[in-house]
Amino acid sequence: MAEDALILLPDCGQVPAFQEMIQGFYTDDKITKIIVPAAQPRKIFEQIFRNCKLIKAAGGLVTNPKNENLLIKRHGLWDLPKGKVEKKEKIPEAALREVQEECGISGLQITKRLKPTYHVYCEKNRWILKKTCWFSMFTTDTGVPKPQLREHITEAVWCSRQKVKQCMTHTYGNIRDVVESTLEF
Secondary structure, three states: OOOOEEEEOOOOOOOOOHHHHHHHHHHOOOEEEEEOOOOOHHHHHHHHHOOOEEEEEEEEEEEOOOOOEEEEEEOOEEEOOEEEOOOOOOHHHHHHHHHHHHHOOOOEEEEEEOOOEEEEEEEOOEEEEEEEEEEEEEEOOOOOOOOOHHHOEEEEEEEOHHHHHHHOOOEOHHHHHHHHHHHOO
16 A cells, blocks of 8 residues: 655644645545644644534444454444543543444453544534544453444444454554554554
8 A cells, every 4th residue: 555645744833724734635635644843742733723623532442352353334434433422421431332332242341541543524614623532442242243323334343353454454544543553463
């Protein structure tokens, strides 16, 4: 697979307009990354996304006793089960609930917190910044997963590591990063 294209913005003390930065994602499908070199990356991140609505989500990379991992297919791409955190819900509880709801898997335990991911999308003419908190999970449930069709999940399957690696060529960059950094292919 070809290396991801990217936009490299110089650190010149000012952050370009958010719309200008992501316009490339809509006009050039080869652009998959924006890199902004900065002495204070958190400050730049906050400047770029200050006008976005923040939504928190949680999900998991689940392993069973056969050392298989749970993947779902949503909108034609492989994904991990995840969803929005409800009001007054703790993030780890949301992650467990979402995996159970989206795949019908029970007996889940969180084994490790993973790095969060961020992605941006437009909904009702407003930019949304979605932060997803990820967890490594284990379950004793080896039954057939049941995809939650109303969430547009068309498949939920247990996959060998080799199959997971193959599926990562048809997924989102953030999902690939979570899976590859956790499973270390």
